[in-house]
Amino acid sequence: MCALPDDLCICQEIAKEQQKAVISVVRRRYGKMVTTVEGIEDTAIDIGQLAKILKGACASGGTVKGRTIELQGDHKKKAARVLEQNGYQVEVR
Numbered sequence: 001m002c003a004l005p006d007d008l009c010i011c012q013e014i015a016k017e018q019q020k021a022v023i024s025v026v027r028r029r030y031g032k033m034v035t036t037v038e039g040i041e042d043t044a045i046d047i048g049q050l051a052k053i054l055k056g057a058c059a060s061g062g063t064v065k066g067r068t069i070e071l072q073g074d075h076k077k078k079a080a081r082v083l084e085q086n087g088y089q090v091e092v093r
């Protein structure tokens, strides 16, 4: 990380270009669908903030486990669009 204040820092922007967000939908216990976003490994990216953006856009609950974002429900298309709009490369599985 750098010493710039948050509003001037572009570390996240640079980091995003190097990352590929991999989106997949998996079925969990009791048949519940969960959308996972993986592959965002660069710690310059605030994964909690990104999860908040995705949860808001998908109107869904979710959690962060390590560097993986989990959203409740099937939000593959919406999540892909939001991630692209936020500057990420996206791969949908």
Ligand SMILES: [Zn+2]
Binding pocket: 001, 002, 003, 004, 009, 010, 011, 012
């Ligand atoms: Zn910075």
